[in-house]
Amino acid sequence: MDRRAIFFLGAAAVCLLLVPLSDGYAWVATATGIVYLLLSLGSWLDTRSRRRP
Amino acid sequence: MELSVLFVIAVALAFDYVNGFHDAANSIATVVSTRVLSPRIAVVWAAFFNFAAFVVFGEAVASTIANDVVVQDVLSIGVIFAGLVGAILWDLITFYLGLPTSSSHALVGGIAGAAVAKAGFDVLITSGLRKIGVFIVLSPLIGLAIGLLITIGISWAFHRYRNVERLNRGFRRGQLLSAAAFSLGHGANDAQKTMGVILALLIASGHAAADASVPLWVVLSAHTAIGLGTLTGGWRIVKTMGSKITRLQPVGGMAAESGAAITLFATSAAGIPVSTTHTITGAIVGVGAARRLSAVRWGVAGRVVWAWILTIPGSFAISWLTFHAVDLVS
Numbered sequence: 064m065d066r067r068a069i070f071f072l073g074a075a076a077v078c079l080l081l082v083p084l085s086d087g088y089a090w091v092a093t094a095t096g097i098v099y100l101l102l103s104l105g106s107w108l109d110t111r112s113r114r115r116p
Numbered sequence: 117m118e119l120s121v122l123f124v125i126a127v128a129l130a131f132d133y134v135n136g137f138h139d140a141a142n143s144i145a146t147v148v149s150t151r152v153l154s155p156r157i158a159v160v161w162a163a164f165f166n167f168a169a170f171v172v173f174g175e176a177v178a179s180t181i182a183n184d185v186v187v188q189d190v191l192s193i194g195v196i197f198a199g200l201v202g203a204i205l206w207d208l209i210t211f212y213l214g215l216p217t218s219s220s221h222a223l224v225g226g227i228a229g230a231a232v233a234k235a236g237f238d239v240l241i242t243s244g245l246r247k248i249g250v251f252i253v254l255s256p257l258i259g260l261a262i263g264l265l266i267t268i269g270i271s272w273a274f275h276r277y278r279n280v281e282r283l284n285r286g287f288r289r290g291q292l293l294s295a296a297a298f299s300l301g302h303g304a305n306d307a308q309k310t311m312g313v314i315l316a317l318l319i320a321s322g323h324a325a326a327d328a329s330v331p332l333w334v335v336l337s338a339h340t341a342i343g344l345g346t347l348t349g350g351w352r353i354v355k356t357m358g359s360k361i362t363r364l365q366p367v368g369g370m371a372a373e374s375g376a377a378i379t380l381f382a383t384s385a386a387g388i389p390v391s392t393t394h395t396i397t398g399a400i401v402g403v404g405a406a407r408r409l410s411a412v413r414w415g416v417a418g419r420v421v422w423a424w425i426l427t428i429p430g431s432f433a434i435s436w437l438t439f440h441a442v443d444l445v446s
Binding site for chain 2 (some may be wrong): 077092
């Protein structure tokens, strides 16, 4: 797995850990976490496609 | 109005002026480094939009600072003065140490520290502090994601475009708008923090009702102070920054400023005080990460994390000590 995907995965984990603390803004933390999960997946697929012979 | 109240208002406006002075480089660094504007014109451009923010945004952030950090009964002239001194001293110490801390978080920590020194931990409003704490972490991450997504979107939209010269000209024009938007967001979020402190002071000293909105003279003076700070400080800072700024392409500068501006607009509208410095840092990291992770200067990102951890406890401690020192003397 590439480092960028791991970084995005870490950012997603941080956002999702903040959800219980976010009171009225839980949707912001959730949405940001989901965006980072998608970015992590996209980055992983991007790296994988570049490595293919 | 008593002399002591006028004095603390002057200290609050001085804090706002220093904020503009200090943060001006954030607003104009990218337009200067891409040579879209000369440093002198860039500073005037940013200062104008700092001031103009009062027309566009309400006073939700000011209300959060005045009502959601500590209970209103504990706020007095002494508490607000000690809070401001704590925030200013913390800013000066970290400026000397080269830590990219946030004046906004220093202000929140300062007010909280002085209030606790006066009446104990029960005066803290945990829901308000939690909201601010959550967005200390979320705002740079949101700026990063938006900066990155804008960069990816632009790459997809224009990757077949062959006339690079013409494209760059377009992005340079776009950067004028994105820099203006970021300065507008900076003026809105940061000037409102000072407005909140002055409103709290007016309520504490009996010059305004507990549910009063921010008087127009406070709005205008706070925006004038931050605009003047940008106007005077920006030029000097940019002159010394010239060689240190990472050379960004106009497209990257536009994406970073737009990402940060969108984050600041949304948080200002929601009444959440966030750090403009950390938000633009996050957005610039996002632009770098769109290329590859090694394009990012991770040292800067690491120092921002340290700033998150240290700022509120640091300014809290200084204000706590300042309040006790003032109390002892008086």
